[in-house]
Every structure is written in C-alpha cells, then in structure tokens.
Amino acid sequence: MFKLGLIINPIAGIGGSVALKGSDGEGLAEQALSLGAKAKANERAQLALEILKPYAAQIHIYTASGPMGEDTAKSLGFNVSVVHHLGMPESGGKQISSAKDTENTVQALLDEGIDLLLFAGGDGTARNVCNKVSDQFPVLGIPAGCKIHSGVYAVTPKAAGRVVELMVTNQLVTLTDADVMDIDESLFRDGIVKAKRYGEMQVPSELRYVQAVKSGGKESDELVLQDIAADVINQMEEQLFIIGSGSTTAFLMEELAINNTLLGVDVIQEQQLIMNDATEPQLWQLIESSNQPVKLVITLIGGQGHIFGRGNQQLSPRIINKIGKDNIIIIATKTKLMALNARPLIVDTGDSETDKMLSGFMTVTTGYNDQVLYPVASPQ
Template sequence: MGKLRLGLIVNPIAGMGGRVALKGTDGVVEEAIRRGARPIAQDLARLFLHELAHYEESKDIEFLTGPGPLGEDVLKDFNFPFEVIRHRDIGYLEILGVRIPDTSGEDTKMLAREMAERADLIVFAGGDGTARDVFSAVGRKVPILGVPTGVKMFSGVFASSPEDAARLVVEFLRGNAELVERDVMDLDEDAFRRDEVRPRHYGKALTPYAELLLQGAKEPSKTDEAEDVEAIIEALADELEDGIYFLGAGSTVKRLKDRLDIDGTLLGVDVVEIKDGKARLLVKDATEKDLLRFVERNPRIVVTVIGGLNFLFGRGNQQFSAEVLRRVPKENIIVIATPSKVKDGFVRVYTGDREVDEKLRGYIRVRVGPWRERIVKVI
C-alpha cells in the first residue's frame, strides 16, 4: 500500500464504568469516580501504539489525531509522525479530586468527519458509544477499527485487544486484510443498568478483517437451547459445594442465580455464599473492590461465554479484573455454555495484564450439558 494515513481518536473516559459495576460510562462519570474509577482509555491506546511500533511497516504510517486527550497526548510518547486537528480547545474538569477531560461524543464526530476526507483508516479507542459516533460521522466513506477500551463492545468493528488492533493495522498496510461489513450496535445504558437489554443496530461499517484479530458481534441466545440451559443449571446447582462464589453476568448464569433462589443481577457480578446447601447473597452487583474483599476465601467463579464475541473475560464483566483473576486459581473457574457458544472451539480472555492472560490461556473445561463437558482452547 505504501504510506498509510491513519486517523486516531481516543475517547478519554471510555471504560471507566466497567470495574465499578456501572456497565458503561455514558452520563455517569461522576458516579464512576465516586466508586473509585479512574480513566483507562489512554493507557490502552498506548498499548496499541506500543505494539504497532514493533513492526517495520510502522515507519510507513503517519497519523491524524485530535488535540490533547483525544489522541495527541498518547502519540507524543512515540516516534510516529502526526498532525493534530485542533477543532477546539479542550478543557478539563475536576470531579472529586480526579482531573478528566471535558469532552463529548460531538468531539468524536467532528474529528471523524474531517479525518474521513483525508485518512485511509480511522482507528478509535473507545466502546460501543464511540463506535456509534464514529460511524454516524463517516458512514461507509472510510473503514473504521476499534481499539477496545469500553465496557460492552458488542459491535463487530473491534479488534480482540489493543495489541490485535495494531496487528490488524499492519495486515491492512501489507494488503492482507480484506474490508468486510460489520455491525455497529449499542445498548441503552440506563436500561442496561436496570438489567434490561435493549440493543439497537445502527448500520454496517467497513472494517479491515484478518482471521482471529477481529471479534464478532454480540449474538442473542438461541431460543431452542433453553431446555439445554435448564438441564445444565439443574445439574450444576446440585453439585455446588459450600463456599464463596462469584457469579458472572448473562442470562445463562442468571438462571443459576434464580435456581439458587437469590435476587441476583442479570448483567452484573454477584457474590454468593453456599453453606449447608443453602445460598445467601452477600453482595449484589459487585465491583472489583467487592470481589477483592473475598479473594482470600478461595472463591469459585461461574461465568458463561458471550455469544458471538467468544469472550470469557474482558467484555461486559471488567469487575473480573487482572488483580482479581491473578488471585483466583484457574481450576476454580467454572464455565457453562450451550454448544452453539463454543462451536468455534475457542474462547477469548483479555485483562490487559499479559501475565494473567497467559495464566488463563491453554485449555479450559466448558460445561455444555448436564453431564457433558467440552475442552475448549483459551486464546
């Protein structure tokens, strides 16, 4: 391809709500900070750039980016040539002692519109809301690619990790990545926090694709597998030993919570104690800090696979942070899923910590029937 002009937009507050159980950040930044959240998007954007800088082809990349926290600040840490589109002066807010940029989706849209006239590819660091803003501004005029820094990331335009986003850019530069149509989706975050799933499809964006580097889009559970799920839950509930359990998000695990007769969340993580065969809810909709309070009690984790995305950890359940997973043995992780969710033969994890991700990689048992397991590769 020769020279590649790459647009880079960073949503500096994306993902702040994840570890503190807010399931998103739109409109709740102050509450996220009150719960102890800190900005993470720029750090993940740096991981993308750090990986990209390792490739010889990176010398053929020049960036267009936004001012200050919208991209300029992270690019200053590297040797890439870049031009800043100064669409306005960016101010800062101080909320409960935490300094955050005063930005909005309008900044993303304005930058994306200008980049669409000059860039070969627009890379954005954010979540589904950022994907929606970029797509609304550029449509199919230019391909887009997401560096996953948000909470949900159910759209199909995201790479599997910041590092995979860099590898995908290199494959695009080499001419090895075809352009495909991928769904742009977002959920009503207020409804999501009330355990209501209200997805909306915004269209199909053009996105570079190379095998295993780009994630799929969220898929609904298959209605014809409901009986399979019930059978798995019945068998598992009868087998659970006394102890502490971190029960993850999703409709499959919610059925276990209902079977245990606890008032658990559909889309959050709950801490449960089983004693003498009886379940008691200790923490509903737990944050990362809540989970860390119980890690010394040898907890077991029960999670499912997000259909279409193939993720165990790293999408929609960031309460299971690297710090939490570092302190829970891999053999204490119980995975339940219907056969369709593991039909590809692999599942993904991404915590942002290479040591923890390596600990989880290899193979894991997935309960796919009341008395049937499947060995699935973790990548």
C-alpha cells in the same frame, strides 16, 4: 506514508470498575471519577500502537489533542498532527471529551484524507463514529468500553494493531461489513438487556479466501471473475458506467453480453452499450451532460500494477477528477494482486495533483461482496 486517523475516547469504559455499567449519559464520567475509577482507554490504545512502532517512519497519525490521541501517539514516537482541540477543563477538573468531540474529530480526519480510522472506545464511541462515517470507509475499533456488542472491534487491542500492521506492510486486507450495536444503558442498569442495530461500517480483517478455491489454495480464475462481474453488475443502475481496458473488465462485458474494446474504453448505461471505443473528448462531453454520478470500472496491468497512465490515456486527469475517487471501481483477482509482491498500484496520469489525490489506499473488488484495501502510489 500511511495516514492513520486515531481517536481515543479517554472515558470509555470508565464506569465499569465502579459498577456504573458504562460511561454513556450525562454526568456518568464525573460520577465514575468521583468514585475512584481510572480511565484506561489510552492504555488500551497504547497496546495497539506499540505493535506499529517498528513502522513509525511509515506512519503519520492524525488525531485530536491531549487524551483523545495526541498524548499517547507522541509518547510512542509517532509523527502526529492534531486536527481537533479539546476545550480546556475547568479549574481543578479533568479534561473529559464528549460525543461531539468524537464526531467533530471524525469529520476533521475524513477531511484530511486518512487511509484508516482507528478508534478506542466502546459501543457508544462506535455509534458516534458511525454517525459521521460512510459505510464504505474503513474503520477499526480498539476495544476499551464496558460493553462491546458491535462487530467493528478487534478481539483485543493487540489484534487491532496486527491488522493495521498488515495494511502498513502492503499485505492484502479483506474488507467486511460489520454491525454497530449498542444497548440501552438505563435499562441495562435495571437488569434489562436490549440491544439495537444503529448501522454498519466497513472494517479490515485478516485476509480470508472466501471465493471458490482449488485444492492447492489457488483461486479458480473463471469462478472468481464471475463473482467479480456479478458484484459490479449488481451495482449498475441508471447512471453511466465507463468501462476501462483489460482482460478483467473484458470478462465483465462478456457477462453482460456486450462487445467491448479490449484496448479501449466503452460506456454502458442500464447494461446497454451506448459508446464503443470512446475518445477523451467524447467521454468528457458525456460526463459533463450527465445529471448523476458517473462510475468508472478499471483493472490493473498484470505484473506492473498500473491502473492509470498505461493503455487508458482516454481517462485524462480532468475526467478522473470529474468522476471522483469514490466513484472509481477497481476490479482484480487476489491472485493478480498477490503477484505484485506487495508493490502498490501505480497511477501515472501526467498530472501530479491527480496522482496525489488517487494515492493512499483504495478498495479493490476481488469477488462478490469481497473487497480488499490496497495501496496506490504515483511513480517515484
């Protein structure tokens, strides 16, 4: 089941039609409504979600109450869970969400373990999301504001739906970093455009081969493996790196000029070997005594897709949980992933709770600064 987080800023862009140049600022939404403006963010979100209707049985939407997502998602027949409730409007008034509602919803969605956060709004909404989301968590914006300077939005609402469709159908989706930008609306209303960068977020885009390719569109395996190795090596600092088994991880060790255990697990620190062919108790002792996060680098078994439970039983459930999902680095070429024919990566740790924790979508490093989201599942 694909866990889709949904946030709709129902007042996004509401000031555009009545020449208020946006909706940010105290009292702006109320002023726009008094001038006859119509909120259209839910209509924009509906265009994106309609693309996903054929996959409704495969998607569970987590969202906020009423106009922040619940109403639109339910009207289209999706399974919906509400994680944040808007306060009741004053008598005779309209229910208007705030930046705090957006941020609280983002946090609640992250706590639910969603696979992707889809939000409808403008640059102000993107800023609110960015305040709560790590730059390593995938988000995608549905354009619904007056101004869209940020790179986290799809070009159209339907385009946003198409990108999510790729993810739901287990196709490779490249992750890219995109800037969150916004302008000073008070200056903008005086005719002054002053943009500012507020951060960046990770967004899924359609698959692009950014690695070196041969004339037939095939990846050059050695060049791609070099790029993958360079990306991982670039992350190596003082903490421990546990290197799992497999030919792809072996190439990484070769690039470091370190003898590795092809069918075992090695440990390096500051790009130096500190333990060869480690056992589960040895790994546990190392992790327990470490005063900083430990990284785990693994790859998949070609043709099968297993990342845990085949050839790396040293990586036990207690070790995996101690390391944490966010500290697991999966490396593989796109060619190797595509050979799975959209089948998910398999986790079979022997512990159902650990398998459940790992299931969903995980980032796979497929080149230098090139990552894709790929589904992970436990055996049925």
